[in-house]
Amino acid sequence: MSIKIDAVIAGQPIRVTRTRAEAEPLCVAARVSACLAIAATLAACGPIPPSPASAPRPTTGPGSAQTQPEPPDTQRPLPPVEREQPSRPPPKTFALGPASLALVSQAHKQAQGGDYGEAATTIERALRIEPNNPLLWIEMGDVRMGEHNPAQADAMGRKALSLATGDPQTQAAAWHLVSNALRAQGRNQEAAEADKKALGSTPR
Amino acid sequence: MYLSKKGRFRKIFWRSALGIVLVGLIALGAYAWYLDGIVTRQFEGRRWTLPAHVYAAPLELYAGLPLTEFDIKHELARLQYRQVDKLERPGTYREQGARIDVALRPATFADESRPASILTIQTGPKAVAGLRDSAGKEVPLARFEPLMIGSIFPIHGEDRIVVTPNDVPPMLPAALKAVEDRKFDTHHGIDPEAMFRALWVDLRSGQIEQGGSTLTQQLVKSYFLDSRQTMSRKLREAIMALELEAHFSKSDLMNAYINEIFLGQDGDRAVHGFGLASQFYFGKPLSELDLSEVATLVAIVRGPSYYDPRRHAQRALARRDLVLKLMAERGVVSQRDAKAAQARPLGVSARASGSYFPGYLDFVRRVLRRDYHEEDLTRAGLRIYTNLEPRAQEQAELSLDRELARLDKNKKYPDAALEGAVVITTPQSGDVIAIVGGRNVAYDGFNRALDARRQFGSLVKPFIYLTALETGRYTAATIVQDQPVQIKLQDGTVWKPENFTKQTYGPVPLVRALAESLNLATIGVGMDIGIPKVAQTLQRFGLERPVPQVPSMLLGTLEVAPIEAAQLYNGLANGGFRSPLRAVRAVISEDGKKIKAFPLEVTPVAAPEAVYALDRMMEQVMEHGTGRSAHLVLPNNLVVAGKSGTSSDLRDSWFAGFSGSHVVVVWVGYDDDLPTGLTGSAGALPVWTRIMAGLEETSWDAPMPESLAEAWIDYPTGQKVEKGCSEDAVPIAVPVGTELPVKPGCTQQPNSLQSIVERAGEWLRDMMHR
Numbered sequence: 001m002s003i004k005i006d007a008v009i010a011g012q013p014i015r016v017t018r019t020r021a022e023a024e025p026l027c028v029a030a031r032v033s034a035c036l037a038i039a040a041t042l043a044a045c046g047p048i049p050p051s052p053a054s055a056p057r058p059t060t061g062p063g064s065a066q067t068q069p070e071p072p073d074t075q076r077p078l079p080p081v082e083r084e085q086p087s088r089p090p091p092k093t094f095a096l097g098p099a100s101l102a103l104v105s106q107a108h109k110q111a112q113g114g115d116y117g118e119a120a121t122t123i124e125r126a127l128r129i130e131p132n133n134p135l136l137w138i139e140m141g142d143v144r145m146g147e148h149n150p151a152q153a154d155a156m157g158r159k160a161l162s163l164a165t166g167d168p169q170t171q172a173a174a175w176h177l178v179s180n181a182l183r184a185q186g187r188n189q190e191a192a193e194a195d196k197k198a199l200g201s202t203p204r
Numbered sequence: 205m206y207l208s209k210k211g212r213f214r215k216i217f218w219r220s221a222l223g224i225v226l227v228g229l230i231a232l233g234a235y236a237w238y239l240d241g242i243v244t245r246q247f248e249g250r251r252w253t254l255p256a257h258v259y260a261a262p263l264e265l266y267a268g269l270p271l272t273e274f275d276i277k278h279e280l281a282r283l284q285y286r287q288v289d290k291l292e293r294p295g296t297y298r299e300q301g302a303r304i305d306v307a308l309r310p311a312t313f314a315d316e317s318r319p320a321s322i323l324t325i326q327t328g329p330k331a332v333a334g335l336r337d338s339a340g341k342e343v344p345l346a347r348f349e350p351l352m353i354g355s356i357f358p359i360h361g362e363d364r365i366v367v368t369p370n371d372v373p374p375m376l377p378a379a380l381k382a383v384e385d386r387k388f389d390t391h392h393g394i395d396p397e398a399m400f401r402a403l404w405v406d407l408r409s410g411q412i413e414q415g416g417s418t419l420t421q422q423l424v425k426s427y428f429l430d431s432r433q434t435m436s437r438k439l440r441e442a443i444m445a446l447e448l449e450a451h452f453s454k455s456d457l458m459n460a461y462i463n464e465i466f467l468g469q470d471g472d473r474a475v476h477g478f479g480l481a482s483q484f485y486f487g488k489p490l491s492e493l494d495l496s497e498v499a500t501l502v503a504i505v506r507g508p509s510y511y512d513p514r515r516h517a518q519r520a521l522a523r524r525d526l527v528l529k530l531m532a533e534r535g536v537v538s539q540r541d542a543k544a545a546q547a548r549p550l551g552v553s554a555r556a557s558g559s560y561f562p563g564y565l566d567f568v569r570r571v572l573r574r575d576y577h578e579e580d581l582t583r584a585g586l587r588i589y590t591n592l593e594p595r596a597q598e599q600a601e602l603s604l605d606r607e608l609a610r611l612d613k614n615k616k617y618p619d620a621a622l623e624g625a626v627v628i629t630t631p632q633s634g635d636v637i638a639i640v641g642g643r644n645v646a647y648d649g650f651n652r653a654l655d656a657r658r659q660f661g662s663l664v665k666p667f668i669y670l671t672a673l674e675t676g677r678y679t680a681a682t683i684v685q686d687q688p689v690q691i692k693l694q695d696g697t698v699w700k701p702e703n704f705t706k707q708t709y710g711p712v713p714l715v716r717a718l719a720e721s722l723n724l725a726t727i728g729v730g731m732d733i734g735i736p737k738v739a740q741t742l743q744r745f746g747l748e749r750p751v752p753q754v755p756s757m758l759l760g761t762l763e764v765a766p767i768e769a770a771q772l773y774n775g776l777a778n779g780g781f782r783s784p785l786r787a788v789r790a791v792i793s794e795d796g797k798k799i800k801a802f803p804l805e806v807t808p809v810a811a812p813e814a815v816y817a818l819d820r821m822m823e824q825v826m827e828h829g830t831g832r833s834a835h836l837v838l839p840n841n842l843v844v845a846g847k848s849g850t851s852s853d854l855r856d857s858w859f860a861g862f863s864g865s866h867v868v869v870v871w872v873g874y875d876d877d878l879p880t881g882l883t884g885s886a887g888a889l890p891v892w893t894r895i896m897a898g899l900e901e902t903s904w905d906a907p908m909p910e911s912l913a914e915a916w917i918d919y920p921t922g923q924k925v926e927k928g929c930s931e932d933a934v935p936i937a938v939p940v941g942t943e944l945p946v947k948p949g950c951t952q953q954p955n956s957l958q959s960i961v962e963r964a965g966e967w968l969r970d971m972m973h974r
Contacts, residue, residue: 099266102344117801121315121790124633124804129266129345131632132864132905140804155781155806162779162812165907 092166094135100126104139116147134160134170141177145184154181171201236443242428243447252366252463252477254585254794255357258568259350260592261637261789262313265325266345267334270900273327276304282594283348284488284553294320295492302327309489311349314589314790314798351594352483354565356572358582361472365479366463369455371491375536376478377458379502382534383527385419389454393420393445420445423461467501468508470560475508485513487553495537496545499527500552513552521550563641564592566651567767567787575800576791585794590787591635596866596899600626600638601645603894608643608872611887622880624872624891625652627770628899631867633804634774634783639767650875653766658873659851660760661884662721663769663858664742666776666818666847668730668758669718671741673814675733680715680821680936681915681922681944686725691755699755701727704850704883713922715821715936719829721848723759730758744809745775746782760849769860770869776822777845777862779906780815781806813909817937819845822861823904824934828919830885831861834893843903844896848884855879857887864902868895912937915944923947 096104103126110119120143127136141156157178164170175198182191263279265271271279277287280297285306288296294309304325311318322338323346335343357363381388387395395418402416417425424444448457468475468484475484481501482490493501503523504511513520525546532542568590572581580586604624612622621643628638641651650656672678686709691699703709703723717725730738735758739751742762751762764772767785775782783806791800822845825831830848838844846861857872857880872887873880880887908914918925919932924944927933938944 097266097268099264099345117798117803118315120803121801125264125315127633127804128630128635129264131630152805155808158808159779159781159806162781162909163907165910 090166091168094133094164094167094170096126096133096135097130100130100133100136103129104136107139107143111143111146116143119143119146132163134164134167134174137163138170138173138177141174141181145177145180148184150181150184154178154185157181168201172198175201236447239440239444240447243444244451246428247448247452247460252364253358253362253583254366255355255363256572256581256584256586256588257352257365258354258356258565258588258590260353260590260594261635262311262347262350264345264347265323265332265335267332269332270330271332272330273299273302273304276325276327276332279348279595280304280306283351284486284492286492291322293492295488302333308346309349311347312587312792312796313347313350314587314792317796350589353561353590353592353594355473356565356569356581356588357473358578361474362476363473363480364463364476365483366477367479367490369459371479371489372459372462373491373493373498375495375498376462376490376493376502378536379498379527379531380419380458380461380505382531382536383502384422384505385417386534388419388458391418391420391449393447393449394418394442399442417441418445419461420448420457423457423464424448426464426466427460465505466508467504468512485552494545494548495528495541496524496548497551499531499545500524500550503527513550517550524550561592561597561639561645563645563651563653564590564597564636564639564787566641567636567639567654570654571788572791586799587792587794589789589792591630591637591789592787593637596628597638597640599898600628600640600868600895603891603898604640604870605643605645607891607894610890611872611882620874620876620878622872622887623652623656623875624870624888625656625766626871626891626895627653627766627869628895629770629774629785629867630865631774631777631862632783634778634785636767636770636785636787637866639787652871652875655765656871656873656875657763657765658856658858658871660762660764660769661849661851661856661858662723662760663773663847663849663860663884664738664758664760664762665718665721665726666822667741667745667772668726668733668738669714669821670776670810670814670818671738672714672729672733673817674741674811676939678714678729679938679942680713680817681917681924681938681942682714683711683922684714684717684725684729686710686712686717686722687728689724689727691727691731693755701756701759713917713919715824715917715934716828716919716922718821718847719824719827721825721830721850727755727758731755741810742772744782746771746784746809760851766869766871769858769871770867773860773862773869774867775809776815776819777867777904778806780808780810780812782809783807813912813939816906816909816912819904819906820935820937822847824919824936826861828932828934830883831859831889833885834889834896837893837897838901841903842896842901843905844901845904846892848889850883853879854881854883857882858884859888859892861892861896862904863896864904866896866899866901868892870895908937911940913940913942915942917944918947921947923950925950 103122107119107122107126110116110122120140123136123140123143127140130136137156137160141153141160144150144153144156157174160174160177161171164174175194179191179194179198182188182194277299284295286296288298291298291305291307294307297304297306304327306323306325308318308321308323310320323343324336324340326333326335335346337343355363385395387398395416398416398418421441424441428444463477463479465478466474466476467478467481470484475481478501479490481504482488482493482497485501486493486497500513500520503520503526504513506523510516511520511523528537528542528546531537532539537545568588569581572588604626608622608624623642624640625642626638626640627636629636639651639653641653642649669678673680686703688708689701693699701723704721708724709720709722712722712725714729716722717729735753735755738758739753742751747764747768749762749764749768751757754761771785774785783804786802788802790798790802793799823843825847826834826844831846834844834846842863844861844863846859849858849860850856855873855877858870860867860869862868870888870891872882872891914935915938916925916927916933916935917923918930919934922944924946925933929950930947
C-alpha cells in the first residue's frame with residue numbers, strides 16, 4: 001500500500017513513495033489479558049510475546065495488526081524506507097481492544113442465556129468500534145451458528161478470513177467456523193477442505 | 205267571560221311553560237348524561253396515539269475514540285447538556301483541565317436502559333484518553349443517549365411525547381395555574397366569575413374571544429371538541445368540564461392537560477404536550493427546563509402561532525416576562541428569581557426539536573413501510589433506532605451547501621440552481637449514516653438521494669474492470685488499447701463513442717485507463733468480457749433494477765439513484781462482500797420489547813483478490829487520475845479510493861469513493877436534466893473531498909490477499925520498474941508469480957541518489973505532519 005508525497009526539492013518536483021507501515025506482532029502488554037480471555041473460545045491467540053518491555057510499540061499506521069483504536073500518531077518515527085520488493089509481513093496476532101473485549105464477554109453471556117439476537121447486537125456494537133478485527137467477525141459467525149443460520153456463519157467466516165491475512169491462528173479459527181457452517185448445511189466435502197485449511201494455518 | 209278566557213289562557217300558558225322547562229331540563233339532563241358517557245369512556249381509557257419516535261445512533265465513547273475535547277463538548281451541546289461549575293442534575297457537565305465530568309441522563313437504547321449516572325471523560329490532544337465512572341473506576345466504554353431526530357406522525361399531524369407527573373418540574377403546573385386558571389384547585393370545572401367577565405368582554409366587542417376558560421375547559425376543548433367557537437359549543441364545554449371534575453382528580457386533569465395541549469406547528473406536524481414542546485423548542489427533556497424556559501412554554505399556550513418564539517421572538521419574550529411577573533405576584537416564585545429569569549434570553553434551539561433530518565427520516569419511513577402499517581407507525585408508540593450519525597449528517601449537509609453555492613457562482617443557467625445529493629455509509633456494516641436529499645435540507649420534498657435516477661456515467665467503470673480482473677485474463681498492468689471504436693447496434697446504426705478529451709491514448713495499462721476514465725479503452729475491455737457479465741457483476745453487488753444489455757451501458761447509460769450507487773460502492777469498499785444498506789437498527793415496542801431487528805448480513809459476491817486489485821487501482825484514481833485534486837485538501841497520508849462519473853453532455857456529476865471508515869457518494873446536477881458544464885471532478889468531487897476532510901477518516905487499508913503481490917509499474921507504459929527508477933511509478937497488486945515486462949534501463953539496483961531523495965521526502969512529510 002503506498003503513500004505518495006510530492007516534495008519539491010530545488011525547484012524540481014520529485015515524487016517519493018513509501019510503502020505502508022508493516023504489520024507488527026501485537027499480543028503485547030495491555031493486550032495479554034485480552035488474548036488470554038478469548039483464547040478459550042477462539043483458540044486464536046498465539047504464544048504470548050516474550051516480554052512486554054521488549055515488544056515493539058504498536059503502530060497506528062495502515063497495515064498494522066493493531067486493533068485498539070488510537071489517535072493517529074504523526075510524531076512516531078517512520079519505518080525505514082524500503083527499496084526491496086515488499087516481502088510477506090511477519091506473522092501477527094489479532095487481539096481485541098478493551099471496549100470490544102467488554103462487549104464480547106457481554107455477548108457471550110447473552111448467548112449462553114440463549115439470547116442470540118441480543119448477542120448479535122452486542123457484537124455489532126464492537127464491530128462498529130473495530131470493523132477490521134477478524135476476531136469479531138468470527139464471534140459474529142459463532143452467534144449466527146447459535147441462531148441456526150449457517151449460511152451467514154459461513155459468510156462471517158469468510159469475511160474474517162479476508163481480514164486475517166498474516167495471522168495463522170485467527171485464520172485457523174475462521175476456517176473452523178467455515179467448516180462448521182458448511183457441515184451444518186450438509187456440505188461435508190467442502191467442510192473437509194476447510195478443515196484441511198484450518199490445519200494448514202495452525203502453526204506447528 | 206273575558207276573565208275566564210284570560211284565566212284559561214294563563215293556565216295554558218303556565219302549563220306549557222312548565223312543560224317546556226321540564227322537557228328542556230330532561231333534554232339537558234339526557235344531553236349531560238350522554239356527554240358524561242363520552243367523558244368517562246373516552247377519558248378514563250385515554251391513550252394518546254403515540255407517533256413512532258426516531259433516534260440517531262448513540263455516540264459510543266471509548267479510549268482511543270478520535271474525538272477531542274472540543275468535539276465532545278460539541279456532542280454534549282447537540283444533546284443540550286449545560287455546562288456548569290458544579291455538577292447538579294442529569295443533563296449537565298463540567299470541565300476540569302483534561303477531563304469532562306458528565307451527569308448523564310437516564311437513557312433507553314435499542315438493547316438496554318441505563319439510569320442517570322456520572323461519567324468522567326479524560327480527553328487527549330487527539331482522542332479520548334480514558335473513561336471513569338463516579339467511583340473513579342476505569343470503564344471500557346460508555347455511550348451518550350441517542351438524539352431524537354423526529355417522529356412518524358399520522359396525517360392529521362398530532363405529535364407528542366407523553367410525560368408522567370414525575371417528569372414534570374413542579375414549577376410548570378404552578379405557572380399554568382397562576383397564568384391560566386387561578387382557581388384551578390378549588391373550582392368544579394368552570395369559574396363563573398371568570399366566565400362572566402369574559403362574556404362581558406365578548407358582548408361589548410360583539411364577538412366571541414378567547415378567555416375565561418379554566419384549564420379543565422381548555423382540556424375539554426382540545427380533547428373532545430373542534431375549534432369552532434359557538435354558544436352551544438361553549439355550553440357543551442362547560443357541561444363536560446363539570447363532569448370531568450366530578451369523575452377525576454385534579455392531579456389527573458393537570459397531567460392530562462400537560463400532555464394534551466397544542467403548543468406549536470412544524471410544517472405538517474402539530475406539537476402537542478409540554479413533553480414534546482420542551483424537545484421542540486429547547487431540545488431537552490421537560491424535567492431539565494429552568495424557570496425562564498418553563499415560563500416561555502406557558503406563554504406559548506395562549507397562542508402557539510402568535511407567540512411562536514422562533515418567528516416572533518419579541519412577542520414571545522414580552523409574554524414570557526408577563527408570565528414571570530404573574531408567577532411572582534401569585535407567590536409561585538420569588539421576585540428575585542422572576543427578575544433573574546426575565547434577564548435571560550429566550551434560549552430556543554435554532555432547529556426544531558434539536559435536529560430534523562427529513563431526507564434521512566424519509567428513508568427510515570420507507571424501510572419501515574415494508575413491514576408496518578401506517579397505523580402502527582403513527583399510533584403505537586414505537587421507538588425506532590437508526591444508524592444516523594449527526595456529525596456525518598451535518599458535515600454532508602454543510603459540504604453540499606457550501607460547494608454548490610460556490611459552483612452556482614459560475615453557473616451556466618442563471619435561473620436554475622444546482623442540486624445535489626449525498627449518501628454516506630460505513631463499509632463493513634452497510635450502515636447508512638447520512639442522507640442529504642437536496643440543497644434545502646429542511647425541505648421535506650423530493651429526495652434526490654433516493655429518487656433521482658440519473659445516468660451512472662463512469663461510476664460503472666470499476667465494475668467493468670472488476671469483471672475483467674475476475675476472469676484472470678487481466679491485471680492492473682495489462683495493456684489495453686485506447687483507440688477509436690465503432691460498434692454496429694441492433695437497429696443498424698453505428699455507435700462511435702469518444703473519450704471525454706476527444707483524443708485517443710493508444711496502448712495504456714489498465715490502471716491508467718481507469719484512473720483517467722478512458723472511454724474507448726473501457727469499451728474495448730467491456731466488449732471483450734461481455735456486457736452480460738458486467739451486468740451480472742452489478743447485480744451481484746446489489747443493483748436490483750434490470751441492466752440494459754447494450755454497449756452504451758459500458759459508459760454508464762443505466763440510471764441509478766445515489767442510494768443505489770452507495771450500495772454498489774459499499775461492496776467495493778467491503779472487500780467484495782455485499783451488506784444490504786441499513787438505516788434502521790431496531791424497532792422497539794411501547795413496552796420495551798424488540799419487535800424488529802435488522803441484523804448485520806454479509807454475502808461474498810466477488811473474488812476478494814480481484815476486489816483488492818481493483819481497489820488499489822481506484823487508489824490511483826486519487827493519485828494520478830480524475831480524483832487527484834482531492835489530495836490538495838485531504839492529508840497526504842490518508843489513503844482513499846474512488847471514481848468520478850460524468851454522464852453525456854455533462855448532465856450528471858458524480859463522485860463515489862471510500863476511506864477505511866466511510867463510503868461517500870455525491871451526485872450534483874440540475875433537476876430538469878440540463879447540462880451542468882461540470883465533470884464529476886469539477887462538481888461532485890469538491891463536495892466529496894470536503895465531506896471526507898471533515899470526518900475522522902482512517903486510511904483505506906485492507907490487507908492484501910496472500911495470493912497477491914505488490915508490484916510497481918511505470919504509469920504511462922505499464923512496465924515493471926523499481927520504485928525509485930521511474931518518476932511515475934505506481935503500485936499495483938497482481939497475482940503472485942505474474943511476469944511483467946521490465947522497463948528498459950531500469951536496473952534492479954535502485955540508484956543511491958534516488959534513495960537519498962526518497963529519504964528527504966520522508967523527512968519532509970514527517971515535518972509537514974508534525
